[in-house]
Amino acid sequence: MRTKIGIICLLTILIPTFLFISSCARPMSTTSVETDPGAGTSADGLTEEEIKAQEAAKKAEAERQRKLSEEQLLSESEARTQAAEAAAVAFTNDDIFFDFDSTEINGDAQQLLMEKADWLMTNPAVTIIIEGHCDNRGTTAYNLALGDRRAETAKAFLLNLGISGSRMTTISYGEERPLDNDESEAAWARNRRAHFIIE
Numbered sequence: 001m002r003t004k005i006g007i008i009c010l011l012t013i014l015i016p017t018f019l020f021i022s023s024c025a026r027p028m029s030t031t032s033v034e035t036d037p038g039a040g041t042s043a044d045g046l047t048e049e050e051i052k053a054q055e056a057a058k059k060a061e062a063e064r065q066r067k068l069s070e071e072q073l074l075s076e077s078e079a080r081t082q083a084a085e086a087a088a089v090a091f092t093n094d095d096i097f098f099d100f101d102s103t104e105i106n107g108d109a110q111q112l113l114m115e116k117a118d119w120l121m122t123n124p125a126v127t128i129i130i131e132g133h134c135d136n137r138g139t140t141a142y143n144l145a146l147g148d149r150r151a152e153t154a155k156a157f158l159l160n161l162g163i164s165g166s167r168m169t170t171i172s173y174g175e176e177r178p179l180d181n182d183e184s185e186a187a188w189a190r191n192r193r194a195h196f197i198i199e
Helices: 002-024 048-093 107-122 140-160 185-191
Strands: 128-133 168-174 193-198
Touching: 048 107, 048 193, 107 140, 128 140, 140 168, 140 193
Parallel strands: 128 168
Antiparallel strands: 128 193
16 A cells, blocks of 8 residues: 555656656747847837837927928017118108298107117118208298208207217208198198108
8 A cells, every 4th residue: 555655656646747848848949930029120119110200290290380480580589670661761751841931849859869869779870850940931041041051950969868970960851842832820830840850
């Protein structure tokens, strides 16, 4: 009986050992070739083509953003240029007006001259000519002298606001260059003025 138990114990040990050894000793099959599942892919599972496509898309987006920035800068520059041109046109188009036979600068003219001074301050390289004009009542000589006083009065006002005298020249045209040739109070009022020219 002991022999049978010993044989059973021996077989119980030997059979699993034999099965284990035989399974480990099996030769590798030559027909199955294992491939690396990661071959041709990145760490996040993308193929080379997908990586290249992503890089091309990033470059295209960067180029698009660069062009947008350039266009925005150009647009802002054009807007600044247009605003500067409009301000220069306003400077020359806005005359100051005087009462009959007067060189006194009234409230509206003072406000306009202050705006002109501000513009001249922001454009320090600009020099101007101030023209004095009159209506056609009075003699030519008198109106030339009155136009000169009007131009000089406007210049003096700008000098008091800090504009250098070297940037301003005055000239009188008297009644020679009217804005309105009509013989009416409204026309005469338009002709009694100081006009500003950017040199």
